[in-house]
Amino acid sequence: MSETIVSLRNVVKHYTRGKQDVPVLDGLDLDIAKGEFVALMGPSGSGKTTLLNLIGGLDSPTSGEITVAGERLDRMSSGQLARWRAHHVGFVFQFYNLMPMLNAQRNVELPLLLTHLSASQRAANALAALTLVGIADRAKHKPGELSGGQAQRVAIARALVADAPLLVCDEPTGDLDRKSADEILHLLQILNREHGKTIVIVTHDPKAAEFGSRSLHMDKGALLDAGTLAA
Numbered sequence: 266m267s268e269t270i271v272s273l274r275n276v277v278k279h280y281t282r283g284k285q286d287v288p289v290l291d292g293l294d295l296d297i298a299k300g301e302f303v304a305l306m307g308p309s310g311s312g313k314t315t316l317l318n319l320i321g322g323l324d325s326p327t328s329g330e331i332t333v334a335g336e337r338l339d340r341m342s343s344g345q346l347a348r349w350r351a352h353h354v355g356f357v358f359q360f361y362n363l364m365p366m367l368n369a370q371r372n373v374e375l376p377l378l379l380t381h382l383s384a385s386q387r388a389a390n391a392l393a394a395l396t397l398v399g400i401a402d403r404a405k406h407k408p409g410e411l412s413g414g415q416a417q418r419v420a421i422a423r424a425l426v427a428d429a430p431l432l433v434c435d436e437p438t439g440d441l442d443r444k445s446a447d448e449i450l451h452l453l454q455i456l457n458r459e460h461g462k463t464i465v466i467v468t469h470d471p472k473a474a475e476f477g478s479r480s481l482h483m484d485k486g487a488l489l490d491a492g493t494l495a496a
Contacts, residue, residue: 355424
């Protein structure tokens, strides 16, 4: 039996807007095995990004249990979550979130500033991550000098540089043309199949979901069904 890396039990998440209580997730259960590539789909407002943020430790549940990489995230303080994220999860966002004044290598190094690595080791690790995603030749280029696909590769390298076992990706191809999007999805597939990364991706794109090993569908804060996709 495959080892479970993500486990959610009876997870509830509500937000408060003024005096109004807004339910987003209501009693959600989910297991993701180590080494899976899960595509999370559903209409806007269905709770996909909220679920992704809970799995990645960017947010905490109103109630319920969340265990990721053997740790109970729902019991952690914000400071504990920040330290946990630095070692266990890499994030990839739709709009890259790169620092415009830093070159690609420096952007990739940013997560390593929280470690005790020397400057030379940080640089070496960043270059290794850029090489892995096929963009080492752009290491000295700033984000404004990169195409969208190249910028997203830098963002993926940044997510990989601390060697986290889990990658969470929120619409990582949403700002890209079809060719660039497919290249990024192929890269994620390689990271999953050849490097053992567990990947959870939120997407509206059925073609993007086809790159995963499993598809989950959400609506109104609930998981509707799950099906294994063709490899």
